[in-house]
Amino acid sequence: MSDSTLDVDQELPLFPLNTVLLPGGRMGLRIFERRYIDLIRNSLRNQQSFGIVWLAEGGAEVLKPSEPQTALAVIGTEAHIADWDQLPDGLLGIVVEGRRRFSIESARQDKSGLYMGKISWLPEQEDVPLPPRSTELHDLLQQLGEHPHVERLGMQLNVASAGALANSLAQLLPLPAADAYQILGIDEPLARLDALHDIVDAISS
Template sequence: MSDLASDTAVELPLFPLRSVLFPGGRMGLRIFERRYLDLIRDTLREQQSFGIVWLPEGGAEVLKPGVRQATLALIGTEARITDWDQTDDGLLGVVVEGGRRFRLAAARQADSGLYIGDIQWLAELPDTALPPRGSELQDLLQQLGEHPHVQRLGMDLDVDEAGALANRLAQLLPLPAADAYQILSIDEPVARLDALHDVLDGLSQ
């Protein structure tokens, strides 16, 4: 788990999800709630970012009257919008790319229901070269990159460092969200890649 955080807290609007966003990873979002439509509008207009935090079981992505969401995960990822359009069902679709990781110090809800977090950016360790068994995972990433859905995301898959490879694969593979979150929480790049490898070994057994 991470203890490398800046002492300075800043405010960041939050988008809780049942899935995890990784640095350098991309994901598509379908937006229909007013609080998030306003968030996307403000983010595009002001060229700002927001935070995506994992919402563990027990919380709800859709706000219901009189219902408060469960505790949010402590580690999240900055999200920047790279593309947007209207989906076939009339909803707003956006593609976001993961930026910096952060630790969530506190969160509160605005009247609209939007979460605002007091966050501290995590100081990242330098990425490192791939370990010997990393080439197998690198081949897997290239195979995933041939899928039309992945190609539409426009994610950079030309990576040859341990942390970046772990982030891209963890973003694209259908990992249990709890496992993905644990991988996100690891600071050391090779340890993050090893953790991903262990999860994949466990899923294949």
């Protein structure tokens, strides 16, 4: 991946959730709090990304202004808005796509309650071709891609590399957030795929 355009002493807006976004993965979000409506509006207007961070200690889907920053996981994912629309209930709906991983050095809240993180981008190892043992996982990804909800997300599922397969499956399978976060934190692509294989085996056994 390309080098960061942000220095470590610059900040990225953070969107804490009780789910994990992985590079290349997509997820749909319903936006209803004013601070996040403003975040999305500014991101669209300025063509900027923001960070999605797992609430490592659980809690509400959207972090309350009074909750401590220690609830934020250390590693997050840069989120790019891939699509947006007004939902039938009148709320703003967006689809975000994961890009680069980052590490949070520190975080603060602005006056609206929005978290701003001082981050450093994590180095990415070059992805590697799929090993022969990944056939079943690759087939599983194709099966998931036939689900209408996954089709609506518009994810790229024609993957041919180990890290991309692990990221895509970890995004789409109904894994505990802690397992998805484990995958997110692994640097080496084959190790990431092996870890996902172990998780899937444990679920199916």
